[in-house]
Amino acid sequence: MDFPIGIFDSGIGGLTVYSAIRRRLPGNRILYLGDTARVPYGTKSTQTIIKYSIENTAFLLRRGVRLVVVACNTSSAVSLPSLQSQVPVPVVGVIRPGAASAVSRSRSRRIGVLGTEATIRSQAYLRALKELDPNVRVFMQACPLFVPLVEEGWLDHDVTRRVASIYLGGMRTHDIDTLVLGCTHYPLIKGAIADALELDGGGRVDVIDSADAAADQVADMATAVDGGAGLSEFFVTDSAARFRRVAELFLGKLRGTVTEVDVVHD
Amino acid sequence: MDFPIGIFDSGIGGLTVYSAIRRRLPGNRILYLGDTARVPYGTKSTQTIIKYSIENTAFLLRRGVRLVVVACNTSSAVSLPSLQSQVPVPVVGVIRPGAASAVSRSRSRRIGVLGTEATIRSQAYLRALKELDPNVRVFMQACPLFVPLVEEGWLDHDVTRRVASIYLGGMRTHDIDTLVLGCTHYPLIKGAIADALELDGGGRVDVIDSADAAADQVADMATAVDGGAGLSEFFVTDSAARFRRVAELFLGKLRGTVTEVDVVHD
Numbered sequence: 001m002d003f004p005i006g007i008f009d010s011g012i013g014g015l016t017v018y019s020a021i022r023r024r025l026p027g028n029r030i031l032y033l034g035d036t037a038r039v040p041y042g043t044k045s046t047q048t049i050i051k052y053s054i055e056n057t058a059f060l061l062r063r064g065v066r067l068v069v070v071a072c073n074t075s076s077a078v079s080l081p082s083l084q085s086q087v088p089v090p091v092v093g094v095i096r097p098g099a100a101s102a103v104s105r106s107r108s109r110r111i112g113v114l115g116t117e118a119t120i121r122s123q124a125y126l127r128a129l130k131e132l133d134p135n136v137r138v139f140m141q142a143c144p145l146f147v148p149l150v151e152e153g154w155l156d157h158d159v160t161r162r163v164a165s166i167y168l169g170g171m172r173t174h175d176i177d178t179l180v181l182g183c184t185h186y187p188l189i190k191g192a193i194a195d196a197l198e199l200d201g202g203g204r205v206d207v208i209d210s211a212d213a214a215a216d217q218v219a220d221m222a223t224a225v226d227g228g229a230g231l232s233e234f235f236v237t238d239s240a241a242r243f244r245r246v247a248e249l250f251l252g253k254l255r256g257t258v259t260e261v262d263v264v265h266d
Numbered sequence: 267m268d269f270p271i272g273i274f275d276s277g278i279g280g281l282t283v284y285s286a287i288r289r290r291l292p293g294n295r296i297l298y299l300g301d302t303a304r305v306p307y308g309t310k311s312t313q314t315i316i317k318y319s320i321e322n323t324a325f326l327l328r329r330g331v332r333l334v335v336v337a338c339n340t341s342s343a344v345s346l347p348s349l350q351s352q353v354p355v356p357v358v359g360v361i362r363p364g365a366a367s368a369v370s371r372s373r374s375r376r377i378g379v380l381g382t383e384a385t386i387r388s389q390a391y392l393r394a395l396k397e398l399d400p401n402v403r404v405f406m407q408a409c410p411l412f413v414p415l416v417e418e419g420w421l422d423h424d425v426t427r428r429v430a431s432i433y434l435g436g437m438r439t440h441d442i443d444t445l446v447l448g449c450t451h452y453p454l455i456k457g458a459i460a461d462a463l464e465l466d467g468g469g470r471v472d473v474i475d476s477a478d479a480a481a482d483q484v485a486d487m488a489t490a491v492d493g494g495a496g497l498s499e500f501f502v503t504d505s506a507a508r509f510r511r512v513a514e515l516f517l518g519k520l521r522g523t524v525t526e527v528d529v530v531h532d
Contacts, residue, residue, distance in 0.1 A: 045505035159432070238314045
């Protein structure tokens, strides 16, 4: 029995989603595609993000995956309806699981969302949160410099703290009790983000990473394969060596092959 | 008589090169291609940058250009030899003109170069400078956050000043008298860069933007078309509206049509 799972992301950030799924489904084969030649998606138009997402999904489908996970928040926010209407297998995004987790944890019903320019512009989190609880108040903030700062490796750095404090200046005044990190890169600078919200040690604001919530949903929908170590195969559209190097920032040692592919002419 | 000139760039930064050429050749038709769907190039691999540069050049050649200008420093640094060996018309990059301008102005023969990760890694400026003057000393620094900061519009901002001061910390100790801004975005934060070098009002360090130097070379090589306003046509691979909006940061009112195109399936 085989139930391979396909995951795609604009780059390496989606590896947090990969890890969360791997922990829940140790026996399944997992194919991960990182579109590193066209990263980032967050500053691009809706039309371009949809086109790239369809190409990525088609690549995974040709390799026989039975379920597709859109690990990238931007792509989930913008392209999920298009994918779900065109693809013959289930497609899971990270927005709805993240929103559900936020709604279940928030007591004050005042929820903040951080994301890329495209994710915030799409209002996908707003819609998902309002569908789950029409009385929730949602405060959103685009943080375009967070991804470049993470990719520069400035995780615990005064510049990152200063940028976080600028982006979160408005958020501090909204008295939220739950904050959704709506981009796979942001958990890596969770410290700077929490400090910018002037959280005291008690953790007054619950910070939510959608990766775990999405992995729970995937585990519910997939047929688990028993008996041992499922194969992981990583595909990238730019350099395999660079991917492996930066990936180890996210998850330590990468167990699996990394292959360079061309999703457009595949 | 027609002598159309093709310019390509990874995005909008190359519009500084476009403007400099337009001033020198007011009557020629100019086609500008901004690969905004795949920007940035500076953090990608050599192989991917060459592939994109060839696709961009092919797009311009199909539209009959008689000369191709590579306005992007990263693409000039990495792909110029490949392009020049494959393309039936002259191809002009920005590296050599920028290097020539630096060598002609430097008295101390100590020259600094700032650029993207890929431009610095390629050592293209180092080679060009050494070819022009084997005795020159060259100090190079990659500045990956400058492009995102400019695109965020933080041109005169404390964060940009702080980042510049970090990147240029080493450069300050090298006692250079000439600095090449090896990326089309950098002239927009020239103030922060100059301050980070702790220049006094006298302008001890000559700051060089390759756009003017490249435009001089193009004007020498192209056949000028007399009599009036040459047409400008802009092509982009992502949203035309966003291009027009951000472009006005670079050059004010954009005179010409902007068309969305697909260079891969063109």
